[in-house]
Amino acid sequence: MKVMAFNARPDERAFFDHFSQSLNMNLTLQKDTLTLDNVALTRGYDGISCTCDLPAPILEKLAENGVRYVALRTIGYDNVDLEAAKRLGIRVSHAGYSPYAVSNYTVMLMLMCIRKAGYIMFRSHTADYSLGASGAARGMEMQNLTVGVIGTGRIGKAVIRNLSGFGCRIIAHDPYPSEEMKQMGVEYVSLESLYAQSDVITLHTFLNDSTYHMINTEAIQQMKPGVVIINCARGALIDTRALIDGIESGRVGSVGVDCFEGEDDVIRVDHNYNSRVTNHDYIILKSFQNTIVTPHVAFFTDQAVFDMVQCSLESLHQFELGEKVPLEVHAA
Incomplete structure (x- = not known):
């Protein structure tokens, strides 16, 4: 499975490397957030991992590019237009962490x-x-x-x-x-x-x-x-x-x-x-x-960062295998 991770921070790199190898995943890291200006980078990718806002216009471009799954590295998912994702056939999961x-x-x-x-x-x-x-x-x-x-x-x-x-x-x-x-x-x-x-x-x-x-x-x-x-x-x-x-x-x-x-x-x-x-x-x-x-750092521990990367990539892997994704979220 080809996956692109956006907002990939240096402190996450070791965990991305570990899980992409253990899950046999073709992973590309992008330090920048996903926007309409760079969404073309996702062409040919099956899924993305991110922490960014995903309104309908970005989701539409992702669907055009062939992206079928979005795995967030956050617990909250109010930053995603889930109605648009459902309409476009893009499935979405969030992360659990310590x-x-x-x-x-x-x-x-x-x-x-x-x-x-x-x-x-x-x-x-x-x-x-x-x-x-x-x-x-x-x-x-x-x-x-x-x-x-x-x-x-x-x-x-x-x-x-x-x-x-x-x-x-x-x-x-x-x-x-x-x-x-x-x-x-x-x-x-x-x-x-x-x-x-x-x-x-x-x-x-x-x-x-x-x-x-x-x-x-x-x-x-x-x-x-x-x-x-x-x-x-x-x-x-x-x-x-x-x-x-x-x-x-x-x-x-x-x-x-x-x-x-x-x-x-x-x-x-x-x-x-x-x-x-x-x-x-x-x-x-x-x-x-x-x-x-304080600037939204309560989550920022070694254990939590490990957990968020693990949850995100494992959800993508479960999707690839056709398995149930426990952390998947849906429009109300």
Whole structure:
């Protein structure tokens, strides 16, 4: 099977080499993202592996070029027009990877927020080692808090397992409650109840029409004053303007996010002196002393990168053999 991998990073190369050899796959690596400008490169290839956006115009060109399968190296697949893929006869799969990459990072952000670590580290750079005016550096302890987990899929469950050792109360919201999590003492509640009860809210759900901007002005007004909001899922789950308003009003006490709306114009780029970051909401969000904003790196561990390459190439191999592809996704 001839496969072209786009967005192939140097840190993935060893894993691509390993799995292409073990699966006897004819693999070509491209460091660039797939666009209409370079889609002609796929002519004669059976499948592609990528992390990029795949709207209908690109999928149409892929179909014209003979591409029959797209294997993503990401868990999320909201970047693919699945209706167009179905119409064009292109099958699509996503990747699964170690849930502890994101779940560990999530708990790190929680701890940094409740202990005001960003604020403390910033002050230490100016040799200010005081406790801050009126004890501004004073934090909270996890065992005294209620943590609300929105979405208890693989990553949400891993977050709960990580939190279980801290002694905090854990509540959750998911349309499909997990019996395993219930047995661990997790209480499933309505979204409104989760907002009202949680000291910390962490997002681990897919982005779709029903979850777009689920954290908005109305939702924030239902939350406890001083709530901590963590997002290591998808940026557009949060209305950034509403979040900024919540921080400025004091309703939101702290924020730790690894993703944000419009991030594609900011992340994966080394912005030099002459470069311009023009995402104004991102700039404002980063400017607060009670926010931590990182560039979508929660997934980035050795284990997770290995898993993503493996899932992508194995899905292509299963397709070639006519086998069932467990990670295949379909239009709703």
